[in-house]
Amino acid sequence: MPAPSADWLHDRPQIRTIRAAACDVNGVARGKRMPIPSAVKMLKDGTRFPFSALNVDIWGEDIADSPLVFDSGDRDAILFPTERGFVPMPWLEAPTALLPIWMFHEDGRPFEGDPRHALSFVQKRFAEKGLTPVVAVELEFYLIDDSTRRLQVPISPRSGKRRDAAEVLSIRALDAFDIFFTDLYEACEVMDIPADTLISEAGIGQFEVNLMHQADPLKAADDAWLFKQLVKGLARKHGFAASFMAKPYEDYSGNGMHAHFSVLDADGKNIFDNGGPEGTDALRHAIGGCLAALSDSALVYAPHLNSYERIVPGSHAPSAICWAYDNRTAAVRVPSGPPAARRIEHRVAGGDVNPYLALAAILGAALMGMEDATEPPARITGNAYDQDLPHIPRDWGSAIEAFADSPLMPRIFPKELIRNLVLTKRQELRDMDELTKHEQMDLYLDTV
Template identity: 70%
Template sequence: MKNWLRKHPEVRTIRVAAADLNGQPRGKRVPVRFADTVVENGTRFPMSVLNLDIWGEDIEDSPLVFETGDQDGILKPTERGFMPMPWLDSATALLPIWMFRENGKPYEGDPRHALARVVERYKALGLTPVCAMELEFFLIDDSGKTLQVPTSPRSGKRRKAAEIMSIRALDAFDTFFTDLYDACEAMDIPADTAISEAGLGQFEINLMHTDDALRAADDAWLFKLLLKGLARRHGFAASFMAKPYPEYSGNGLHTHFSVLDAEGNNIFSDGGTDGSERLKHAVAGCIAAMPDSTLLFAPHANSYDRLVPEAHAPNGICWAYENRTSAIRIPSGNPSARRIEHRVAGGDVNPYLMLAGILGAALTGIEEEMTPPPPITGNAYALDLPLLPDNWGEAIDTFEKSEAMHRIFPDGLIRNLVMTKRQEMHYMEELTPEEKTEIYLDTV
């Protein structure tokens, strides 16, 4: 890590940042001459900082604040190390960190540790999840009272229409996407293909798969920070908000995953088109946990505007082969690459909690050799299916009471997340739709 800074003498300051429960970066600005101290000894800030609400406020009556004296945790660098922050004007390096207790044990309220805990369960069985994410986002001109697609730097025009997989839409923002891909390369974020999507000024970028689930979540978290920051440099906003436009489809974050055994074989493949029994066990685990884990996939008030019928987002609990109306899709293709695509999450999620929930549920299915319901065919929206919770309050209550979630997450994290969401729900009820959009547009 120190060598990186020595190779980049232009860097004057660093940011050390960890993800809180909402996926917001929390941390410090540090002069570069003190960077070695941070690398060697870490830094400190209150454990309650990883448990703030969406406004960055303390959680009322949280045991992390006054009850325990607002104690510090120790923040240590992750294995990711330093990277540039191309969206800032001055040369600055970002150092991702995560939280530990004074005794050296992981702080159970840190979402990255929650994912690490699930990965360790896989490792104990000689298994390794391989993950990739597809992130949808909107480019938005939010300078006026009404949100709209930005003016194209190329043509000077504002195209007020959705253009699915349109090369013209991509070309309209070619300078931005060129800068974005250059920045991804500088930050070692494996950005692959980009397409225009079904919403107004909506795009999707795929991140390449990796056999390191923590890195996959890091990539998604860092990509969200980069995209939002870089868009502002170009004079507009980029948002992963679940549903900024009521009349258009919302933002999803689709997760693809398979599992390797100790010899590197894909346990989801049996050489055929249907996949192995263990693939079906994993599907069954995800299906069984889906209502309980909805809060992880739809963590905000606006999230539930996306999960409505016939809006390119699932609301029925089901699975299928090569069917994008289902909550879980098994893509076609080479049997050796057989995998699960989990399609429920919105773009507004915390990637660490979302991936922990998906992989944890799949592992429960594998461990218990669960059997899924039959796969559906046809339009899932037209079928009589069990439904996801359709409102925030129900999702919070279901998550809190779930035995499946307590098997995946530490009790302390569940308590902190539930308290956070109930506080947010209380104060969101006082806001107008415009005020809700304003808070979510930049944060999530």
């Protein structure tokens, strides 16, 4: 991908301001607003803000015991544009562009606490072996009327009615918000987000969009990160909310981010394809790696208190550590289809995840499994919820400590990223006790 250029701005004189932003450990955009001349200068010189800015809690507060804050003098990092370049922000009233950036040390070393660098490190490990992961994600979200304390589906702009009913694969539900979804697809096109099919899901006002596969995990994660910002911003422009939080409604399914991936060799051949439905040894070992790391990496897939309300039996989200062919109750699924498209679907992550960390965890675990020739347990058949299987950590505290103590996570993530995420989540766990259920809901609704 070519380096960002000022020509993009010269060709779009209507753009008046820029947001330069990086992704923090919670997936929240942190950055600055600047005029056009400052943005042009930044293409060469970068910009600065503290290392600690990518390691704040979900409220945007410093981590009290982080060595990035007072112990180090709250030093500045330097941030440069990513390969993505300028991206329009169609949900704002004034013509504006976002410039995604990522964090480095003064001497040019990547800052190992930056989530985008964590995924880049995993991608480079694949490249060193002559391998290329091909990745696609599916993102679920709710459209919500949050104008009162009781969350509910918004009134349809077309009918003027509110229909409190779950409508799986309903065209009527899609048509009820056709104006919003038309604007969404147009915005995805101008932002270079490859939005594919859209369906209504099992919850009231719940929808899912598939993003097209990419032979570049960083591009796939960028797409997911930008898509979440777009959906939330555009919904507000239309007079309601959109949320990717894991479980906004107690009685309806939660939001997931399902990741599909295959791996190509240097000749462009899918190494999971053996010409039949069962797949290759590489497929089996990648599954083994994903399952072996699943308990320790659960914090990445379920990073918030609300996340654990989604990972319960019978909730359309996997709760057991298992795999299967074409079975959506399993944590890791091998979809049916032509052998050339043989792939793995990792179904554990909630919609509230940081996409960079989630894809780093998934691909890093798969690579670890292939390196170690990890054999998975026997595949399951039937309903995973009804079987005696090892369980994904059932609560936030257990997941935090499993991630902190894991011997496997340092094989996937830099130690600095592990430390920063653990400190962040321990602080959030402590402070969340002070909030009522309604205050927790209000916090997560917009931030994740």
